[in-house]
Amino acid sequence: MERSANVYRYGLIHVEVRKVRKVAIIGAGMTKFARRHFKTPQELVQEASIKALEEAGLGYNDIDCVVIGSAPDAFDGVHQKGEYLFPAMNKPMTRVFIGGATGVMVPISGYYHVASGMCDKVLAIAEEKMSQARPHPQAVFRYIWDPILETPIGPNLLWIFAMEMHRYMYAYKVPKEDIALVSVKNKANAADNPYAQLGGRITVDDVIKSEVLVWPVNRLDVSPVSDGAAAVVMVSEDVARRYTDTPVWVAGVGWTLDNTEWTGRDLSYNRYLEIAGRMAYKMAGIERPNKEIDVAEPYDPFDYKELMHLEALQLAPKGKAAQLVKEGVFNRDGDLPSSPGGGLLGVGNPIAAAGLMKVISLYWQLKGTAGKMQVKKPVYTGVAQAWGDLMQASTVVVLRR
Amino acid sequence: MIRYVPKAKYSYSAGQAQSVFLNGLKEKKILGTVCNKCKKVYVPPKMYCEECFKPTDGWVELKDEGIVHTAIASFVSWTRDRLEEPIISGTIKLYGSERDYVFPGMFHRICTTYDKVRDMSIIGAKVKAVWNEKRVGSIEDIQCFKEV
Amino acid sequence: MKVAIVGMGWYGFRPSTPEVSFREMVFEAASRAYAEANLDPRKDVDTFISSQEDFWEGISIADEFAPDQIGGYLRPTFTVTGDGVQGILHGIMHIKSGISKVTAVEAHSKASDILTIGDIVEFAMDPIFLRPAAPPNFHFLAALEAKAYQRRTGMTEEDMAEIVSIEKRNGFGNPRASYAANLNVSDILSHEKVAEPLRRPDIADFVDGAVVVVLASEDIARSLTDDPIWVEASTFTETNYPGYAELGEAGYLRGAYSQISKRKFDGYFVDDRYSFKLLEHLGVFKADPLALLREGQLGEGGSAPTNVFGGLLSEGVPLEAAGLTLALEAREYLRKGYSSAVVGSWRGVPTYTGMVLSMWR
Ligand SMILES: [Zn+2]
Numbered sequence: 001m002e003r004s005a006n007v008y009r010y011g012l013i014h015v016e017v018r019k020v021r022k023v024a025i026i027g028a029g030m031t032k033f034a035r036r037h038f039k040t041p042q043e044l045v046q047e048a049s050i051k052a053l054e055e056a057g058l059g060y061n062d063i064d065c066v067v068i069g070s071a072p073d074a075f076d077g078v079h080q081k082g083e084y085l086f087p088a089m090n091k092p093m094t095r096v097f098i099g100g101a102t103g104v105m106v107p108i109s110g111y112y113h114v115a116s117g118m119c120d121k122v123l124a125i126a127e128e129k130m131s132q133a134r135p136h137p138q139a140v141f142r143y144i145w146d147p148i149l150e151t152p153i154g155p156n157l158l159w160i161f162a163m164e165m166h167r168y169m170y171a172y173k174v175p176k177e178d179i180a181l182v183s184v185k186n187k188a189n190a191a192d193n194p195y196a197q198l199g200g201r202i203t204v205d206d207v208i209k210s211e212v213l214v215w216p217v218n219r220l221d222v223s224p225v226s227d228g229a230a231a232v233v234m235v236s237e238d239v240a241r242r243y244t245d246t247p248v249w250v251a252g253v254g255w256t257l258d259n260t261e262w263t264g265r266d267l268s269y270n271r272y273l274e275i276a277g278r279m280a281y282k283m284a285g286i287e288r289p290n291k292e293i294d295v296a297e298p299y300d301p302f303d304y305k306e307l308m309h310l311e312a313l314q315l316a317p318k319g320k321a322a323q324l325v326k327e328g329v330f331n332r333d334g335d336l337p338s339s340p341g342g343g344l345l346g347v348g349n350p351i352a353a354a355g356l357m358k359v360i361s362l363y364w365q366l367k368g369t370a371g372k373m374q375v376k377k378p379v380y381t382g383v384a385q386a387w388g389d390l391m392q393a394s395t396v397v398v399l400r401r
Numbered sequence: 402m403i404r405y406v407p408k409a410k411y412s413y414s415a416g417q418a419q420s421v422f423l424n425g426l427k428e429k430k431i432l433g434t435v436c437n438k439c440k441k442v443y444v445p446p447k448m449y450c451e452e453c454f455k456p457t458d459g460w461v462e463l464k465d466e467g468i469v470h471t472a473i474a475s476f477v478s479w480t481r482d483r484l485e486e487p488i489i490s491g492t493i494k495l496y497g498s499e500r501d502y503v504f505p506g507m508f509h510r511i512c513t514t515y516d517k518v519r520d521m522s523i524i525g526a527k528v529k530a531v532w533n534e535k536r537v538g539s540i541e542d543i544q545c546f547k548e549v
Numbered sequence: 550m551k552v553a554i555v556g557m558g559w560y561g562f563r564p565s566t567p568e569v570s571f572r573e574m575v576f577e578a579a580s581r582a583y584a585e586a587n588l589d590p591r592k593d594v595d596t597f598i599s600s601q602e603d604f605w606e607g608i609s610i611a612d613e614f615a616p617d618q619i620g621g622y623l624r625p626t627f628t629v630t631g632d633g634v635q636g637i638l639h640g641i642m643h644i645k646s647g648i649s650k651v652t653a654v655e656a657h658s659k660a661s662d663i664l665t666i667g668d669i670v671e672f673a674m675d676p677i678f679l680r681p682a683a684p685p686n687f688h689f690l691a692a693l694e695a696k697a698y699q700r701r702t703g704m705t706e707e708d709m710a711e712i713v714s715i716e717k718r719n720g721f722g723n724p725r726a727s728y729a730a731n732l733n734v735s736d737i738l739s740h741e742k743v744a745e746p747l748r749r750p751d752i753a754d755f756v757d758g759a760v761v762v763v764l765a766s767e768d769i770a771r772s773l774t775d776d777p778i779w780v781e782a783s784t785f786t787e788t789n790y791p792g793y794a795e796l797g798e799a800g801y802l803r804g805a806y807s808q809i810s811k812r813k814f815d816g817y818f819v820d821d822r823y824s825f826k827l828l829e830h831l832g833v834f835k836a837d838p839l840a841l842l843r844e845g846q847l848g849e850g851g852s853a854p855t856n857v858f859g860g861l862l863s864e865g866v867p868l869e870a871a872g873l874t875l876a877l878e879a880r881e882y883l884r885k886g887y888s889s890a891v892v893g894s895w896r897g898v899p900t901y902t903g904m905v906l907s908m909w910r
Contacts, residue, residue: 020647066786072603072610079604079673082630083789083900087675092808093786093902094635097628099610105627109639115646147608148419149445149540150508153490154479162473163491170471170524215474215487215518253648257597257616257626259451263492264444264506267471271502275623389613393627416570449576451617454583454591 023114024240024247025107025399027056027233028360033197033348036131037227041078044229045085045127048353052123056233057243063233064119066093069106069126071351071388085127092119098255100301100388102126103230103355104395108253110234111397120236127229128350145390146260158222162214164267164391165304169216171268172319174307176216180207181325182303183220186339189332190346192372195357197348198224207303223301226348230356232363248366251381252286252398254279262391273312273387273394280383280396281314289314289383293398295365295375296336297358297384300343309385310338313396337375340365355386359397366401418446421460427538431463431530433497433505442497444505463505465530466549467493472511474518487515493528493546510545523548552641553770553777554762554908555651556586557873557880561758562725562864565661571606574759575657576618582761583620587773588651590620594763595649597621599628600636600656600869604669607662619655619761631784632656633760634872634894634904638782640764650766657759658867666755674899675790688752690791690898691823692744697797698829699746702839706746710737711842712824713750716856720863725874728754729863751824756865760873778883780908783808787901794901799826801903802833802893809907812889816882817853818875819893821860830893830903831855857882866897872904879908 029051031037031044039047045068053060066089068082078084082095096105103126110124145151168174181204190199207220240247256276258265277289286292298309307321315336316324324330330338341347341361344354362382364370381400387393418434422445425432433442434457436450442461449456472491476484490510497505512531517523528546536542558581560574569577583590590597599615608614612628615621625648629636633656640652663669670687674680698704711734720729732750740748770777785804787794794800819830831838835853846852856862858878867874872894879890892906 020645078676079669080602080630080789080896080900083786083896083902084673084675086786087788087790088793089786089788090804091786092784092805094639094784095630096639097610097630098612112639112642112646112648115648116642117645118642146445148423152540153509154488155490155508156475156477156479156481158477159473159475159490162475163471166473166491166518166521166524167471170521211476213475213477215476215515217473255625255627256623257612257621259617259622260614261443261445261503261506263508264494264504266502267492272623276625279625389610392613392616416573417568418573419570447617448573449618451620451622452591454580454589454620 021115021117022237023111023234023250024237025232025234025363026240026244026247027052028363029055030195030230030357030360031228032195033226033228033350035197035224035226037129041085041127041129042087044129044227045125048229048231049123049125052231052233058121058233063091063121063123065113065122066091067106067109067113067122067124068093068095069097069102069352069356070095071099071102071128098257098388098393098395100351101355101386101393101395102352102388104359104384104386104397105255106356107232107234107359107397108255108395110232111250111253114234114236120239122234123231124234125229125231126352126356128353129227130225130350131227158214158217160391161302162217165302166216167267168304168308174319174322176208177204178322178326179304179307180204180221181322182300182306183207183345185325185331186300186343186345189340189373190342193342193347196342196346197226199342199346217302221303223344223349226350228348228350228353230353230360232356232360246367248363249400250397251400252280252284253396255395257389258392260390260392267391269318270308270312270394272392273309273385276394276396277313280398284398284400286398293336293381293383294377294379295340295362295382296338297362297382298338299355299358299386300339300345301349303345305387306339306343309387313383313385333376340375341370341373358384358386362399366399418448422446423538426540426542427536429532431465431495432460433463435459435461440498442505444495444497444507463495463497467495467528469511469524469526469528470494470506472518472523474515489513489518509543512545512547550645551767551779552644553765553767553779554880555765555770555773555777556582556588556763557760557877558582558585559725559758559760559877562756563727564754564756566757571657571659572614572618575655575761578759579619579653579655579761582763586763588763590653594620594651594653595625596643596652597624597626598636598639598652598654599626600631600633600654601628602630602869604672605663605868619653632869632872632894632896632904634782634892634906635784637762637764637780637906638784641780641782644764644766650769652764653761654764655759655761656870656873658757658870660755660868661757670898679790679899686744687898688744688747692747693791694796695746695823695825698825701797704825704828704839706738707734708839708842709751709824710734712827713737713862715847716821716860716862719857720859723858723863726859726863727756728865729859747823753822753861754865756867758867758870760870760877762873762876776910778880778908778910780906781809782904782906784902784904789900797829799829799833799903801901802830802895802905805903805905806833809905812907812909814889814891815887816857816879816890817855818879818890819855820871820875820895821856821862822866822897824862826895827856827860830895833893834891872906876906883908883910
């Protein structure tokens with residue numbers, strides 16, 4: 001095969017992405033995120049789906065294909081969870097999975113279901129019910145490690161974040177106090193979000209003085225364990241024009257998976273996210289993300305993650321995101337609002353559902369229906385992102401109105 | 402509420418690479434595989450080079466020493482019970498084939514104090530493996546990596 | 550725009566493979582697929598898809614272990630939790646949407662690592678409605694379907710034994726058929742029932758194995774080969790609950806078949822992890838499959854050549870690689886000079902999810 005002279009070492013090889021068909025989001029729905037929902041996983045999926053279909057003005061029978069995303073099967077306590085979550089399916093359905101990055105993979109997959117011409121109307125759903133795992137949702141994460149080389153050391157999920165956060169703090173000399181500002185910002189933003197589990201006014205001091213879980217991670221550095229579901233309706237251009245005057249278009253998608261060996265990798269910078277971001281930006285025709293992106297929804301399961309993600313998304317220089325937070329750049333009324341709806345830190349973190357919530361928050365901003373969460377500046381283009389697996393995966397969606 | 406404890410039991414095949422690695426630990430050796438084409442050394446070892454997509458070309462023994470890349474102190478167990486004494490662990494960058502971003506590295510416990518984790522002085526410190534007297538061919542044959 | 554299979558590779562297909570980890574097994578299969586396609590995954594392939602389920606691997610978030618062994622490290626790689634044919638479907642969508650020109654799809658099984666496979670299958674059943682009622686072995690769900698199919702068509706236990714006998718013999722000569730055997734109908738009927746009306750030989754065993762498929766866009770496929778195999782794929786999920794399914798009707802496979810273009814097929818490669826499923830699944834594509842069986846029309850040269858290399862009864866069930874295993878058979882068949890073949894795949898008990906892969910040249 002003839003090899004292109006300008007070979008990209010990573011990411012896509014054949015980067016001439018042809019936009020075959022335009023794809024729009026015309027409806028979105030979410031359950032409230034809560035520490036413990038009394039609804040079953042299936043009922044959560046149903047509630048979010050009905051809301052999304054209602055906004056789109058479509059019925060379930062109008063839908064051609066379904067995409068489901070849900071993170072570890074162990075949470076819901078069911079093997080082959082895709083089938084389980086929607087008992088009366090009767091549709092072409094597949095489930096996509098890329099760990100914590102699943103929630104944004106769902107609309108990426110919805111995008112190519114429509115763009116490929118396979119379907120015109122897709123219902124894309126993400127769900128997680130973490131509260132029913134025993135002895136604690138954290139226990140599920142015991143089995144995410146290499147069973148031979150890592151599990152014997154007895155790690156828990158927090159260790160991943162703590163290791164990455166500490167390397168980030170060390171490499172760029174970012175103090176914990178500056179990182180805590182993200183938690184303060186996002187929880188305050190979430191106070192205006194009707195779906196939020198944990199919005200409110202906290203101070204940097206509250207974060208620093210909260211219980212040390214795994215140094216350098218304190219309890220308030222972390223997003224809360226949640227139950228919840230989210231759904232969007234994604235359609236082809238002609239359908240979008242028929243059903244709404246305010247479609248939000250998918251301008252670019254990207255995803256990248258690094259190797260499994262996080263033990264042999266510099267943890268201070270998420271290069272896989274940079275590659276995923278460049279794939280999505282290239283497709284969207286974006287050359288200077290920090291100038292062309294109006295609002296960002298970076299994945300923030302922990303406060304320092306929002307900083308690392310802003311940097312890898314090329315929205316802040318390496319190691320400088322915390323400084324920009326301090327300057328108010330990422331506030332709701334700042335130059336580049338980030339997580340204006342409160343993010344995972346404020347709204348909650350039902351893993352896959354939280355990723356799709358990021359995309360839905362962006363969708364509301366672009367549509368202008370974010371209410372009290374609406375950012376000050378006019379918005380035309382935004383980016384949403386999720387992250388997962390063993391510090392190795394990222395998924396990115398660029399939306400445009 | 403329905404309680405259900407799945408009877409999920411597995412016996413994982415370590416495979417060729419990990420089996421040799423685990424046997425090496427029994428002999429107090431940290432073994433890695435090497436790709437002659439890109440010179441990358443793999444610890445944990447792989448039978449194939451992820452960069453070149455070809456089988457790796459052989460085994461090399463690495464020093465049981467390295468540099469602490471990151472370190473943490475855990476006050477919670479995997480079931481999220483509170484621990485009085487923190488477990489200190491992190492990743493160790495071994496000497497081998499350092500590149501701009503990747504290196505042969507291990508995840509393990511680090512024998513040091515909580516203070517040194519908190520003030521970050523342990524990060525970047527040189528450490529050496531402390532081997533158990535009785536070794537069975539497991540990652541647990543190393544007690545921890547200790548500052549030298 | 551058309552999409553082609555430009556390379557396939559496999560490794561294993563033995564009851565146990567203690568010498569390799571699942572990742573090493575996939576690397577072997579991938580190396581063979583890329584060699585056949587004459588492509589370098591690090592330079593020529595855009596996207597990578599792994600088809601797997603956490604509980605089959607015994608790893609929560611098995612996607613973590615997906616990229617390196619197929620050349621997908623630092624590249625767009627992700628997991629479709631399902632049968633490899635669903636992986637192919639996503640690959641086709643990547644190519645048709647313009648995201649990719651070349652996509653690799655893998656599926657594998659390390660079933661021999663799972664010590665409690667029956668419990669894992671039970672874990673896929675609805676926790677509230679089905680698990681509390683579940684009899685000691687999961688085959689009861691297939692047995693319900695077998696009974697329904699018998700009632701509907703008049704299929705006898707002798708017919709089922711005949712299928713087993715034919716399939717196990719068809720496996721001779723197939724390098725992947727670890728379970729090929731020379732069994733006659735009376736040998737089979739001498740076995741006790743596992744779940745009425747199923748006997749042990751009616752049920753395919755699990756097997757370890759890995760399959761990798763390389764897909765390419767039309768222009769790339771034509772540049773690589775004069776004789777590409779074109780593909781179309783579909784999937785359909787009826788339900789996960791037997792109360793909502795039309796038992797014995799293979800509604801999931803009919804649903805999938807309704808999604809793809811109709812063409813005439815020279816050969817049929819259908820999931821036969823239970824002997825009767827061969828007929829139930831063939832019935833989606835051909836009318837009155839029972840009569841075809843009784844008239845001896847299922848062999849090569851017959852009017853509906855079906856699983857002529859032994860199917861899953863001979864090869865075993867490699868978990869989510871089952872569909873790709875049938876695809877390997879279909880490709881073998883096309884290589885004999887036939888012009889089209891179809892795969893009818895199923896995700897097994899307790900799902901009602903089916904996939905169709907249409908292959909032609
Ligand atoms: Zn190499």
